[in-house]
Amino acid sequence: MNEIFLALSDPNRRKILQILKKRDMSAGEILKYFDIRGSSLSHHLDVLKKAELVTSQKKGKYIFYSLNASFLERVLTKFFNNLKK
Amino acid sequence: MNEIFLALSDPNRRKILQILKKRDMSAGEILKYFDIRGSSLSHHLDVLKKAELVTSQKKGKYIFYSLNASFLERVLTKFFNNLKK
DNA sequence: TTAATATTTAGATAACTATCTAAATAAAAA
DNA sequence: TTTTTATTTAGATAGTTATCTAAATATTAA
Numbered sequence: 001m002n003e004i005f006l007a008l009s010d011p012n013r014r015k016i017l018q019i020l021k022k023r024d025m026s027a028g029e030i031l032k033y034f035d036i037r038g039s040s041l042s043h044h045l046d047v048l049k050k051a052e053l054v055t056s057q058k059k060g061k062y063i064f065y066s067l068n069a070s071f072l073e074r075v076l077t078k079f080f081n082n083l084k085k
Numbered sequence: 086m087n088e089i090f091l092a093l094s095d096p097n098r099r100k101i102l103q104i105l106k107k108r109d110m111s112a113g114e115i116l117k118y119f120d121i122r123g124s125s126l127s128h129h130l131d132v133l134k135k136a137e138l139v140t141s142q143k144k145g146k147y148i149f150y151s152l153n154a155s156f157l158e159r160v161l162t163k164f165f166n167n168l169k170k
Numbered sequence: 171t172t173a174a175t176a177t178t179t180a181g182a183t184a185a186c187t188a189t190c191t192a193a194a195t196a197a198a199a200a
Numbered sequence: 201t202t203t204t205t206a207t208t209t210a211g212a213t214a215g216t217t218a219t220c221t222a223a224a225t226a227t228t229a230a
Contacts, residue, residue, distance in 0.1 A: 008090050009094035010188080011087055012188085021167075027207060036188085038206080039192095039209080043187090060206095063206080067168065080157065095217090112177060123176080124179080125220075130178095143226095146175065148177065
């Protein structure tokens with residue numbers, strides 16, 4: 001749970017999730033939306049992956065990232081339901 | 086939006102929200118659930134207040150804190166809905 | 171009015187993290 | 201094979217933050 005909220009606490013990482021909502025993308029494609037170095041993006045993708053908010057799949061020299069929306073929904077729903085009286 | 090996720094990214098702050106779900110409590114009452122100094126708790130309460138996740142009301146020498154669950158639900162729902170294709 | 175209680179504010183410090191550059195790895199193209 | 205492209209890893213640095221102690225503020229009790 002902590003890993004997930006830590007992952008969501010960075011604006012760039014939330015933006016990555018938004019970008020991936022339409023379709024899977026390689027790290028290089030995602031990078032076009034940002035003004036940071038590839039290594040910084042790689043770090044963010046790693047945080048998201050460890051939090052299970054994205055998955056990745058290698059295809060040739062590209063690595064494609066996908067949003068794990070179902071997991072995110074489950075987590076947020078559970079978190080909120082636990083806050084009900 | 087950023088303030089909210091930053092507020093939620095700390096385990097002690099999420100615990101405060103859990104504690105407040107049953108009933109409003111003064112800072113001193115909340116403090117009993119933690120092994121940190123009052124000044125540290127005060128900092129966390131301030132972060133939560135600025136994120137609008139809690140509200141506070143002074144009563145005599147006590148300050149009572151309340152969970153703003155409706156706001157949190159709206160925010161999380163909106164965030165998740167924006168991640169749908 | 172003085173003392174005690176409740177909470178916050180100020181200032182310091184240690185730990186954490188987002189970013190960078192440079193180097194490493196891996197696959198594809200020449 | 202050598203070079204180029206895609207991505208990650210390693211190591212450094214600057215900025216942020218969670219915590220602490222000490223002091224300030226405000227209210228109630230003696």
